[in-house]
Amino acid sequence: MTRWLCGGLIGLVSALAAVAVGELGAALAAQYGAAAPSAPVVAVGEWAIDLSPAWLKEAAIRQFGTHDKTALLTGVYLTIAAVSALAGVLARRHLGAASLCAAGFGLLGLVAAVTRPSAGLGAWFPALLAGVTVVLVLRWLTVLSLRAEASGDASRPEGRRRFLLTLSGVAASGAIGALGGRAWLASRYNAGAARAAVELPEPASPLPEPPAGVHPGVPGLEPFFTPNTARGGFAGFYRVDTALSIPQVDPKSWMLRIHGMVDRPFEISFEDLLRMPLEEHDLTLTCVSNPVGGPYCGNARWLGTPLTPLLRRAGVHAGADQILSTSTDGMTIGTPVEAVLDGRQAMLAVGMNGQALPIEHGFPCRMLVPGLYGYVSATKWVVDLELTTFATDSAYWVNQGWARQAPVKTASRIDLPPAGASVPAGVVTVAGVAWATHRGVAGVEVRVDSGPWSPADLATADTPDTWRMWSFPWRAAPGRHTLTVRCTDGTGTLQTPVNQDVIPDGATGYHSVTVNVVGG
Secondary structure: OOHHHHHHHHHHHHHHHHHHHHHHHHHHHHHOOOOOOOOHHHHHHHHHHHHOOHHHHHHHHHHHHHHHHHHHHHHHHHHHHHHHHHHHHHHOOOHHHHHHHHHHHHHHHHHHHHOOOOOOOOOHHHHHHHHHHHHHHHHHHHHHHHHHHHHOHHHOHHHHHHHHHHHHHHHHHHHHHHHHHHHHHHHHOOOHHHHHHOOOOOOOOOOOOOOOOOOOOOOOOOOOOOOOOOEOOEOOOOOOOOOOOOOOOOOOOOEEEEEEOEOOOEEEEHHHHHHOOOEEEEEEEEOOOOOOOOOOEEEEEEEEEEOHHHHHHHOEOOOOOEEEEEEOOOOEEEEEHHHHHOOOOOEEEEEEOOEEOOHHHOOOOEEEOOOEOHHHOOOOOEEEEEEEOOOOOOOHHHHOOOOOOOEOOOEEEEEEOOOOOEEEOEEEEEEEEEEOOOOOEEEEEEEEOOOOEEEOEEOOOOOOOOOEEEEEEEEEOOEEEEEEEEEEEOOOOEOOOOOEOOOOOOOEOOEEEEEEEEOO
């Protein structure tokens, strides 16, 4: 084994041991009541998300979609591996410098852990253990290998085997410790059983089923209500957030605080919430990161309590123009007070498509405000509503360069046939969805290549707050053709053709797909 390879392996094994101790430390801190401590790797990943500019976050979403968090964690692990391997190589000549390098990396994890918005008691403990471990294991294995070389033992087969067995033993212990610590932490912080035990009360006035004909009946077109999880070949409701580790909130301890510029601040528990009159509302939710024709849009039937009466109960001061909502993981979102008090069906949702909120979608409670993009309205795992002003407080995404005001823009999408598809000549059904949340959709048009715009057949409308499905019978001639869609909202305003990126307040432009027509 070359000295470089030996040093690199020592560095990697030291890092694996540190990761394992960090996971075990997080689980141990959780066992003794610390407030949801994160493993150091997760803390560093979340820190990296906060420090990343908006364009980089959007690039990650475009490139990796809903797998962006997996990609980020993979990048963190690869960075740890690379730095640790280099530290192991350096340690063979400069053990002190390599130790400082490893300690510095451990300090980075410690700073990331204790500066998280949700960091509580014990947040420092896992990262400190990991940092001490990486230095001690690096020094121990390096000294062991150097002594073996100095004595000539490393040049003999039995000496090499002993050292490799030592490395393998540490690596195996690290892998088992990392997996065990993660499983232990997951068992300590897992709201699955609590969610399963929730019995949602019936709404005060049950919402009737959507009108007949809300779906055009086109085979392969997604359901009118997006399933909570992938089902029947269709994708589940999209998830876009910054949480690398999904918050696990016990509804028994959940509490919502309403305070700030109000006359009567108060708190409500989850039981209090369920005892309030609950309403159902069909709402299409859209992420501001959704590109033209993108997948980050879903429609669901939500159950919750209206938000407006709670604000009335608190007595909002005349000067308050922002609801600064905070998630249990420290995420902040700023919502215009006017958008909640103007009569729209803003709510604190506890149910989604007939079930308790899925954990990844905000269980036990999230905010929803029709007509606004999620980043200014749809706080998941919400625990705090502060009435304040936009002039004095900025929410997380605004500090990242996004707009304070973000009404959902009129948009339309072609789902069938998909881009790049080959279809037979003859009548081909083109279909998709259009939305202009809180304004409704009045019309959809389709254009083939550079031809005239032709009206599509609209499915029955549900409410102005939901998307509207559409279909178009296209007489397709052989060749390569481009299909484009546009829509008109309920106010009579035509969707803009101007192409704009998602930053700072949502993408605009017409969605087009190119397909090949064969036969004829």
